[in-house]
Amino acid sequence: MNNNSTKFLLLTTLMSGLLISVSSNSWLGAWIGLEINLLSFIPLMSNNKNTYTTEASMKYFIVQALASSTLLFLIISKSMIEELYMMSNNNLMSMIINTPLLLKSGAAPFHWWFPSIMEGLSWSNCFILMTIQKIAPLMLISYSLVMSTFMWIIILMSIIVGSIGGLNQISIRKILTYSSINHMGWMLASMNIGENMWIMYFLIYSLLTLTIIMIVESHQISFINQTFLMSSEMSIIKFLMFTTLLSLGGLPPFLGFLPKWIIIQQMIINEMNFIISLMVIMSLMTLYYYMRICYSSFMILCIEPKWNIQFYHNKVMPTMMILSSISMLGLVLCTLMINIF
Template identity: 55%
Template sequence: MLNNPTKFLFFMTLISGTMISVSANSWFGAWMGLEINLLSFIPLMTNTKNLLSTEASLKYFLTQALASATLLFTVIIAALMFNTSGSLLMESTFMSILISSSLLLKMGAAPFHFWFPGVMEGLNWMNGLMLMTWQKIAPLMLLSYNLSMSVFTSIIIALSVLVGSLGGFNQTSLRKVLAYSSINHLGWLIAAMGVGENLWYLYFSVYSFLSMAIIFMMNTFKLFHVKQIFSLNYINPVTKFALFITLLSLGGLPPFLGFLPKWIIIQSMTQSGMIFLVSIMVIMTLITLFYYLRTSFGAFMLTYAEPTWNYLYAPNNTTNLVALILSACSTFGLIFCATLFSVI
């Protein structure tokens, strides 16, 4: 992408759009940044050799345009009502829900997730990584200005973890599995946002790092479907192990780095008295872990083979080294952080 001047230009405007939204001091400025971001991402998505990418870009444009229009009209109506009636409590609550809904639609949280798996399926891995991480920064930051723990927020959190867990059950496409995993993580992100301002920064950073590590390996080995993982006999067993360890870390298995932000959120929510909600979140995350473990166990134990003549097609040693470094950070990150905190 960086070799293509046009795509590089759109990539830079994509970044600047997010920065405008995050640093805006008015809702109009934030909306403008979101629009720049949207119109920069669509040319990056399209690929003339892949019809699915055209369909994905059209789906993405329609849903994002609907969300942007809802956000803009809600903000204008709220400003007019504030000037005329002094912003009654019921009206401000309704407007707050409308603004939150438009931002939730932008990032793909349940029950506004209908577009997200379909768009992910039509993208290549690098665009999918941008959609799962960078494209969520501006809506999440704007949502954090407007969010408070209420019945509406609790319903969104519960639906996101529920849809994210159950939606990935019968999927054979790895991109859709990661899309539903992203919806599940959005539930945790919104919960972190409701409990404490800084918690969601930590969660999003860890989630972005783990997503980058997994997508780097899947892009390198050209993996798109679950059945391809079972036939990865040409991959070095250590690299294969690294891939699944990072996948389990993304699911939040306790000895790994992905459990650290979940651990902090569970503790904070328990101290705040949200026992029922956090119980739903933990149970649903265990379901996500179940199908990660099912895939990992099958690839390790049931269909494992090591024919030496296929190693000629293996990626170079640099790729294996980067995969191992990313996996090591994922594996020993929690132990390092716990040791560091205890020393401090």
């Protein structure tokens, strides 16, 4: 995909499919939007020079086609039984209709396709898959969500799988994948509070993910041991990357802690003490494997090769500085604004 005009066209149709799905007033229209979104992303994934991207695009197509066909079958079945395109808001129907949407968004236990596909993609496509491709399924889930036992099991499984799955990984892509699964659990839990809450969580998560991906892409990093050689002469880059990683894990002084803080408060008010305790303990495990990267990279002394200093620094450095500053100071600024105004 070297043709920029083709990329622009596919990205436009990808976003238009997302908007059709989100703004549709019928389930059939939402399904059409999801299909447009899928068929726009498949050509963006594939690359003739890399066999891994071809394999990843095929896997992604098969999984998404399975979820889409299941969703369409459920829509048609339901419309034949009840009023056309209407969905009664009860526990059983919410569980049935949300299952293919959870498969599309990669929540546990429907996450089995997510790590292997992420491993075969470029960093820009990884960002699209972890953020933009989740908007439509999550929005549709929020429309028909009933917080039943099934949904709480999905939330807890996502948080547990996302925490434990990343412990033995050495690939940055897989670590971010399991982190994304963990955050999916928190986003689904935040839907219990309100629509604005999960949107705020999603925006902060997308900002932090974008910052990390910009840094690792500019230094061509794919594995933990490559961070040892990353810009030892420019320690500021390491500092920005690892503070953003800790923010993504939800360490309190940083912006990533803000949405989790609100969710914890609301769930304690609703007397969900056991569930939120389990969620916090599991999130501490994600912080462990982030801090493992930080400690090893800062404490192990390595000699950096000359060719590691690349031309990316001049282009990306100002943007990385701004995004990382937002990550580090966002919680402080939000607190000041609330107290002043």
